[in-house]
Amino acid sequence: MRSDPQLFRDERWLRQHALGLLHFYYPDCLDHRFGGYVAQLSDTDGHVYDGKAKHLVAHCRLVFDFAVGELLDGPNWCRSAASHGVTHLREWRAEDGGYAWVRSGREVADPRRTCYGHAHVLLAYATAAKADIVGAEPAVHETADLIAERFREDEHGLCRGKLTADWEPDEAYRGQNANMHTCEAFIAAYEATGEEEYLDRAYTIAERLALELTDAGDGLLWEHYTTDWEIDWSYNRDDPTHMFRPWGYQPGHLLEWAKLLCTLAEYHDADWLVERAAHFFEAAVENGWDDEHGGLVYTFDRDGDPIVEDKYFWPPCEGMGAAARLATVTGEDDYWEWYDRFWTHAWDTST
Structure with missing residues (x-):
């Protein structure tokens, strides 16, 4: 089916589409042998190609997904699947409160503790708590306190990234x-x-990242920093195609921040939030959008020229959310046009 922009703004269709995506995973993703979920389903036919590997982030995202399904008044299995995931996440938790990065079956395969992973744990519990999943809200407070104790660097107002299983620093990087x-x-x-x-x-x-450190650089949010939270312009300069830490600006992350800043603006009256969200959005589409083929390049340099021109699935998704948020908060129709453009490109290139 070719794209139809009218559908993409229809709340009933969006709900149906979201629940359809959950149905792709359910019930095959439920793991009754090792617990939790199996996240490794083929995107071509849905078959399970690895029933043992368990990545913390993938598990947390499925908890989030099924909890959202419950919030959307989805089928009863959304609630039971979310509860199933929360139960296993509680079992994943070690005696010291931390969560290992990767498990294999019921055994720890990679014991490192990461801020990225624990952030997803908190997001999973919080979303499950919104859906009134039993046991989720106490875990929100517990996990929030753990992040503040183990990862937050109070003098900087930000978090360090990777630690060992004993909570010791694992890298000289922020x-x-x-x-x-x-x-x-x-x-x-x-x-x-x-x-x-x-x-x-x-x-x-x-405030620290999207305002202060952004203003200390080029006016956009850089990815890499020293342990003193100084901008590190050289990190991975010789490895610009690194999958997770490429050199350069990432349009997808600028759009993700635009979405988050608009969300914060719902609860906080600081003027800079929406202004900076609009600035990040404009930079992302101006420097990142491929006018010839559509889609967003993965990275661009400090002059706005593309570096990695590969297209990934997630940046347009962040673009949809950012465009909808900005359109709502500003009332400007240009953002709805971008919303339609992101959806149309994603739909036409993936179906």
Whole structure:
């Protein structure tokens, strides 16, 4: 089916589409042998190609997905599947409160503790708490406190990224990506519990990265920093195609921040939030959109020229969310046009 922009703004169709995506995973993703979910389903025919590997982030995202299905008044299995995931996530938790990066079956395969992973744990619990999944809300507070204790660097207002199984530093690197997801998770924690402290933590991360460190650089949000949270312009300069830490600006992350800043603006009256969201959005589409073939390049350099021109699935998704948020908060129709453009490109290139 070719794209139809009218459908993409229809709330009933969007709900149906979201539940259809969940149905692709359910019930095959439920793992009754090792617990939790099997995330490794082929995107061509849905067959399970690895029934043992369990990645913390993939598990948390499925908890989030099924909890959203429950919030959308989806089928009863959305609730039971979300509860199934929360139960296993509680079993994943170690005695010291941390969550290993990867498990194989029921055994730990990679014991490292990451801020990125724990941010997704918090997001999963918070979203499940919004859906009134039993046991989720107490886990929100527990996980929020753990992140503050183990990852947050109070003198910088930001979080370090990777630690060993004994909570010792594992690298001399700081990055915005894990902090962006931590900001997202604390917003969700605030929405789930009403705890103002969680909103304050989210705002502090946004202010430090999207305002102060952005202004200290080129006016856009750089990805890589030193352990003192100084901009590291050289990190991976010789490896610009690195999958997870490429050199350059990432349009997808600029759009993701635009979405988060608009969400924060619902709860905080700082003028810079929406202004900076619009600035990030404009930079992402101006420098990242491929006018000839459509889609967003993966990275661009400090002069706005493309570096990695490969197209990934997730940046247009962030673009949809950012465009819808900005259109709603500003009332400007240009954002709805971008919303349609992101959807049309994603639909026509993936179906």
